[in-house]
Amino acid sequence: MTPTHLGPAEHLFSAEEVEAAIQRMAVAINKDLEHLTPHRPVVLLCVLTGAIVVVGQLMPHLHFPMTLDCVQVSRYGSETSGGELQWRTRPKESLAGAVVLLVDDILDEGITLKSIQDYCMAEGAVAVHTAVMVRKMRPRSIDLQVDYVGLEVPDQFVFGYGLDARGLGRNAPGIFFLPEDH
Numbered sequence: 001m002t003p004t005h006l007g008p009a010e011h012l013f014s015a016e017e018v019e020a021a022i023q024r025m026a027v028a029i030n031k032d033l034e035h036l037t038p039h040r041p042v043v044l045l046c047v048l049t050g051a052i053v054v055v056g057q058l059m060p061h062l063h064f065p066m067t068l069d070c071v072q073v074s075r076y077g078s079e080t081s082g083g084e085l086q087w088r089t090r091p092k093e094s095l096a097g098a099v100v101l102l103v104d105d106i107l108d109e110g111i112t113l114k115s116i117q118d119y120c121m122a123e124g125a126v127a128v129h130t131a132v133m134v135r136k137m138r139p140r141s142i143d144l145q146v147d148y149v150g151l152e153v154p155d156q157f158v159f160g161y162g163l164d165a166r167g168l169g170r171n172a173p174g175i176f177f178l179p180e181d182h
């Protein structure tokens with residue numbers, strides 16, 4: 001157990017391990033998207049709030065022309081189980097004809113990422129590539145292919161590196177979970 005300001009927590013990944021995983025994702029993304037962009041920049045779509053940290057770490061390692069836009073959606077709030085998806089902010093620019101790189105911090109049930117991917121396609125995106133810093137190892141009823149995954153985490157409510165537990169812990173330098181938090 002590691003002491004954190006949320007209490008003693010299991011330490012899953014150090015900051016160095018998370019950063020190394022983000023760099024590996026960047027290498028794979030560069031390989032796939034670099035050749036697509038001579039005509040039009042990729043739209044990197046950050047899923048606020050949690051993805052702000054992974055996007056900040058990922059962007060300097062991406063070597064193709066891009067613009068940065070964001071959506072803000074939420075379905076957990078201060079809970080550890082998800083509810084209905086609330087849309088707070090939609091992208092500023094039109095997605096018509098765009099290649100989108102959609103980046104979130106976690107794939108849990110998959111409802112958030114799938115809903116945003118569907119939204120992008122409905123807005124006219126030509127392709128939506130998806131990337132998550134962590135994917136939770138759990139059964140999922142959603143049919144969703146995630147193109148880039150940094151790390152796999154157990155079926156626990158994790159925090160750190162942008163991920164919160166009841167609003168706190170986004171600044172934790174690594175990925176943790178509270179053993180009693182389900």
Ligand SMILES: O=P(O)(O)OC[C@H]1O[C@H](OP(=O)(O)OP(=O)(O)O)[C@H](O)[C@@H]1O
Pocket residue numbers: 047048049050051073074075076077082104105106107108109110111112113164
């Ligand atoms: O795969 P799902 O089960 O849909 O859950 C994943 C989503 O849940 C969290 O967002 P949250 O609703 O907590 O908003 P936040 O990013 O503002 O914390 C997380 O940041 C993902 O966006």
Ligand code: HPA
Pocket residue numbers: 076106108109156157158159163164165
């Ligand atoms: O395990 C989690 N941690 C933080 N936020 C989340 N949103 C969905 N699952 C999680």
